[in-house]
Amino acid sequence: MKLTRRELLLSSGALATSALFPPLAWAHAAAGQPRKGGVLNVHVASEQRILNPSLRASTGVYIVTSKIIESLVDLDDAGRVVPQLATAWESSKDGKTITFKLREGVKWHDGKPFTSADVQYNALELWKKHLNFSTALQLNLQAVDTPDAHTAVFRYSRPIPLDLLLRALADLGYVVPRHVFEGTNVLENPANNAPIGTGPYRFVQYERGQYIIVERNPDYWRKGEPHLDRIVWRFITDKTAATAALESGQVQLSAYSQLALSDIDRLGKNPDFVVTPKGSEANQFNNTLEFNFRRKEIADVRVRRALAHAINVPFFIENFLYGQGRPATGLIPSVSKSFYPADSKVPYAYDKARAEALLDEAGYKRNARGERFALKLVPINNGEDVPLFATFIQQSLAQIGIKVEITNFDYAASLAAVYKTHDFDIATGWHQYRGDPAVSTTVWLRSGSPAGAPWTNQYGWQSDKVDKLIDDAASEVDPAKRRALYAELVREVNEQFPIWFATERDFYSVVSKKVQNSHNVARWPSSSWHDTWLSA
Amino acid sequence: MRFLTLAGRRLAAALPALLIILAGLFLLLQLAPGDTVDALVAQIGGADATVIEELRRHYALDRSASSRLLDYLWRLVHLDLGESAIYGKPVIDVIVERIPPTLLLMGSALALAFGFGMVLGIVAALRVNRWPDTLISTLGLVFYATPSFWFGLMGIFVFAVYLGWLPAGGYGTIASGLAGWAHIADIAWHLTLPVVTLALIFLAIYLRIMRASMLEVSTLDFVRTARAKGLPESRVVTRHVLRNALLPMVTLIGLQTGTMLGGSVVVECVFALPGLGRLAYESVMQRDLNTLLGVVFISALLVIAINFIVDLLYARLDPRINATH
Secondary structure (H helix, E strand, O other): OOOOHHHHHHHHHHHHHHHHOOHHHHHHOOOOOOOOOOEEEEEEOOOOOOOOOOOOOOHHHHHHHOOOOOEOEEEOOOOOEEEOOEEEEEEOOOOOEEEEEEOOOOEOOOOOEOOHHHHHHHHHHHHOOOOOOHHHHOOOEEEEEEEEOOEEEEEEOOOOOHHHHHHHHHHHOEOOOHHHHOOOOHHHOHHHOOOOOOOOEEEEEEEOOOEEEEEEOOOOOOOOOOOOOEEEEEEOOOHHHHHHHHHOOOOOEEOOOOOOHHHHHHHOOOOOEEEEOOOOOOOEEEEEEEEOOOOHHHHOHHHHHHHHHHOOHHHHHHHHOOOOOEEOOOOOOOOOOOOOOOOOOOOOOOOHHHHHHHHHHOOOOOOOOOOOEEEEEEEOOOOOHHHHHHHHHHHHHHHOOEEEEEOOOOHHHHHHHHHHOOOOOEEEOEEEEOOOHHHHOHHHOOOOOOOOOOOOOOOOOOOHHHHHHHHHHHOOOOHHHHHHHHHHHHHHHHHHOOEEEOEEEEOOEEEEOOEEOOOOOOOHHHOOOOOOEEOO | OHHHHHHHHHHHHHHHHHHHHHHHHHHHHHHOOOOHHHHHHHHHOOOOHHHHHHHHHHOOOOOOHHHHHHHHHHHHHOOOOOEOOOOOOEHHHHHHHHHHHHHHHHHHHHHHHHHHHHHHHHHHHHOOOOHHHHHHHHHHHHHHHOOHHHHHHHHHHHHHHHOOOOOOOOOOOOOOOOOHHHHHHHHHHHHHHHHHHHHHHHHHHHHHHHHHHHHHHOOOHHHHHHHHOOOOHHHHHHHHHHHHHHHHHHHHHHHHHHHHHHHHHHHHHHOOOOOHHHHHHHHHHOOOHHHHHHHHHHHHHHHHHHHHHHHHHHHHHOOOOOOOO
């Protein structure tokens, strides 16, 4: 194996880091006795329109509201589902009835008790009707029965895999109080901007464009917790200014890779901070190359494979992403232990000669000027790496005789161009994997999505086999069979190649070493921070 | 009373222009691909078709552009700026919250730029082509040529990160519970870097204009007359040259209000200030039409008001100009 200097530096750096902070030891050893008090200041890059996780599923919403509002279940450090507001669960044999036991003695911040009626209302009125991603997940939810105040029975018209439901509920199972929302226009309810929940922190103040403050909930159901007096989120749009805020001590945490790649790399060497992908494993993302099958050249699988062969992904990761990523092997990332197919490998590795041969074979020979054809590339600007990857694609494809013209839009406009008007030949952006392929990954492949739904199959491509695999897996209750179906899906998609996930990336957190018990669960930035404390 | 009629007449004259700007902007934003629901869905990482459709209905985007434009103009007649899509409350409330930081930032930056620009311009003009002039002019050129975000970030690195003297951003200490003078001092402390950043660029312009205009006026006949009749140099400069040289400076204030609002977009983003500029930026990114049109409307009123004050100042500086004509 050939190691470049950067890889060597990176791996030795990683060794040094893990020697200094073995993942768990770092979370607990420094700990000792949790110290009461203190204010944790957190950087947030963009302001959300509403702060209600049972109406809006987004890390930007969770990073604030999950401290105030709790979901039925959460994840532990290994990404396994653990109880939160639900204490136990059970699926019927046919997979159509899921029974949740709810925690007793839990109170809303306004003093009223939390009961199964709240869960019933959230599931039927919010999760099924309004919450993005959840509307598809709960599509077959028919009723929620409440035999007593602490039991909720979910009834589905089709079997739903318990693992899928539970994993999804960590993100899509936040419960807001029924007595506040019932009978109102839920989208305009004032509690959307002054949230009321059962969580360890109570909402205090929201100054638009500036900050959000929460304070310790003295009646929290986990006795003796939380430890912090307050948490303050500050809105800082400029990435460099956010880094300065960290370095000057104004904020102690920036999660979900909201800083510049170069700053994340640089802060990794700063002894005051820990820079880590740990604690964010529940969310992964890929740099994509999306194909528009309405272009005849693109519709030829040899051309699509040639494009992938022409792009040196390891080089891109090493030189543009500061080594923050891995080449992807398919639509399921390698950290997704429950679904990652064992025998995965990069489907179309960098091989320029092979790319040229494939294009010749497809009948697109170079003309007198050495060009084969031209493509219009639309970058979907999720992050600063997207324009970089677009340029990298442009230059890589120029070498095999394909002229790429990059059409730049802002975020909203690029989404409209790709997923609504289909005004592109190839596009590049991010795909986000949320723990289970059925949550937000298979929609990229399933046919039948109407135009205008971003991050869905808008490519003019359809495969009966893939559609069937997706539908079968979504209602397969046997975990082993489900895993096999997804392995088959990965194989089939790599073969037909309707879309390319080029890289596999982690979200990085930058956190001050004063913050204890941080990043100790798989979705820590989106968890409740009930055990987090600040050392003096 | 005459003052009020004058103000009313100015406003009436500006109304058609304002209407054209608002309608034009509305249509321009219709041409921009992607609407506020696209922006929202982008922000929350995706949603399926039924959710998207419902959101479009919620934001009344299922209606035609012309009916929404007419609706908007009709509401404007009633002085109703509509609801903000990002903040879910009346645009006027959102804007009123954002005006003080911007006014404070612009006002202080303008005063700083004007004051220092004037003094440095006078010094440069009095020592024309000698070393103070060369130094001041070069500095002015450097300030003018440097982008404000760079100044801002360098300021943050030197004074906030490295020296730790000033805060890196924000508008006052969060939940400090300060009141009275302590509160004012806290805001001043937070605004120091942003104000200086914004002022530096405009300082350069004022400096150049002041210098040129001083040099020009000092060659005029009445200055020679003043000198000839034996007035001391200081009196010649303050009473005769300066007062006349100030006219173009005052003109510039009026002209630059608009530019300064633009400059405050960058400065407010870098320093995380909750001002009008950042609001405008966010409403463009989020395709929040009502808020953006509201910001434009209020900014236009602001520019009109400041230009009106400038006109009054003119009359004061030069009695030959009568504000009523």
